[in-house]
Amino acid sequence: MIRTILHYPDKRLREIGKKIEEISPELQVLIDDMAETMYAAPGVGLAATQVGHALQLFIVDIAEEDKPSDLRVFINPQIVERQGKVSWQEGCLSFPGVQENIDRAEKVKVRAQDRDGNGFELEADGLLAVAIQHECDHLQGVLMIDHMGPLKKRLTHRKLTKG
């Protein structure tokens, strides 16, 4: 089922995701629905907080359109290492029509659990590293607008709150 994606300035986007203690059937449904929602949008990442569930959960799929899907599920993720710097033009499904260059670490190492609750560690760079950092921000209630300079911040806020 496609879920409603919350748009800025919805206050629920500021909630901090709670740690997931149990891999329940309801959680599996949420993950499937998030994937369906992300692919329909379309987007390369979606955090549970963006569909109104304040949980430590996000999904990412950075496969190109003409390639097989490569869905990755991150439960209780933690970025344990960051290296280098990169500026990447990002978008966000909660900020329709907005794009901005945001400074991120070039490489990250992340620890998380997969959809079955198995722990894993992943080293990522490029788009995957950027997507992981963007989605980890969501789980802390941090949004792309928080990374913008004052002028762009004001323009973005105005664009998404008018009418």
Ligand code: NI
């Ligand atoms: Ni986002």
